[in-house]
Amino acid sequence: MGNLLKTRKLNRFLCHISIFILLFSFLGTAQTYHLPDGQKFEKLKFRLINNLIIIPMEVNGTQLSFILDSGVDKPILFNLSDQDSVQINNVSEITIKGLGDGKPIKALRSYGNTFRSKYIENRDQQLFVVLDKAMNFSPTLGIPIHGIMGYDLFRDFVVEIDYGRKILKFHDPENYVHRKNRRQESLPLSIIQKKAYIDGNLILRGSQPVRLLVDTGSSDAIWLFENGAINVPDKYYEDFLGKGLNGNIFGKRTKVDTVQIGHFVLKDAKAAFPDKKSFSAIKNLGSRNGSLGGEVLKRFNIVFDYSRKKIVLQKNRNFNTPFRYNLSGISLQHDGVRYISESITDSRGVVHNEEKSFGDVQILFETRTRLSLVPEIIVSGIRAGSPAHEAGLLEGDVILAVNGKSIHRYKLQKVLEMLNEKEGKRVKLQIERQAQDLTFSFVLKNILKDKR
Structure with missing residues (x-):
């Protein structure tokens, strides 16, 4: 039986433009997105706000707006206002833990939902609904945002992001043929627990190899985790970094001398070091040293090819744009x-x-x-x-x-x-x-x- 979900308009909350959310993976039914037979790709226009990709997506016939977030597993719905009426199917209540310094929160898990954007469709999509009224990115971004989604789209398609023209192309992996040119570089992409990682090099009191989560759902440039080799520079300031599923994330903002991805070099890049307690939900960071967010990613046109475990980068017109700082506070x-x-x-x-x-x-x-x-x-x-x-x-x-x-x-x-x-x-x-x-x-x- 379908359940009609209506929530009251969510209250505003203090939230910096940086958005970063993590969910544990949940087991569920097989779900795949597909294109009509014979169609090789679908093209979508997106909005780029605060370095975040905003895409339209129908959920069981209701038009909503999602942040395309490569750092998240299943779609998460929140901020459903008095005007939104969304049917969700096969609902059960669960408790989830994510980033932030708060306690686990209650949410709904739902199976058998239809997601559609133009000719892209999945008729058996699992989703989560966060009922916490504080989860509302709309006031900070200036447009209605109803949720985040990522991995399922990246898994089922070769995803081409043209940040310069604000165009997404979802290619059928079986029919996709990459057209090489000299300005591009193809690099290995590690897919670990449904998240994509890229290796690079960081110059901060010396050269240090780093493994970074590729996170289109973060509006920041780079997040780094402190360890024996990576430490906060002398010049920094304390700041509110963002909002996670379980509360606020605080840390230190600074910049690093150089970040190198492949042969691409970014000088004086913005960086943030989140407080360790914000990552209590992550039991083991493994070889991960941080995250690569939208303020770096928007400087490239990118092809994500999860099926072949590679990423293709090409500079665009944003590459040499100076990193923006909050000069007013x-x-x-x-x-x-x-x-x-x-x-x-x-x-x-x-x-x-x-x-x-x-x-x-x-x-x-x-x-x-x-x-x-x-x-x-x-x-x-x-x-x-x-x-x-x-x-x-x-x-x-x-x-x-x-x-x-x-x-x-x-x-x-x-x-x-x-x-x-x-x-x-x-x-x-x-x-x-x-x-x-x-x-x-x-x-x-x-x-x-x-x-x-």
């Missing part, structure tokens, strides 16, 4: 909507926005005034000792304008870019706090710049 998220009043500026009654966001509800008055319902963006966290912290910004402040630009005209990720544009730049913020409009000013600073 501010984290942002959506927190519902608010009304704004604007004067109509042309004869057609239209105010031209530079970039549309959601919540485009408008009421026009004869006095040539427009009342609009727009997303409210708030300060969700402030790093201690950062320029924003020293200037007096507080968690919960509502951002109204950045350097004179009303932020309701921009998407969340664009506002974050405006707050971290360039070291040494002065930022002027207009905020609302307890029904008062206040102005703050500070200079952006990279506290890791002088590391050598």
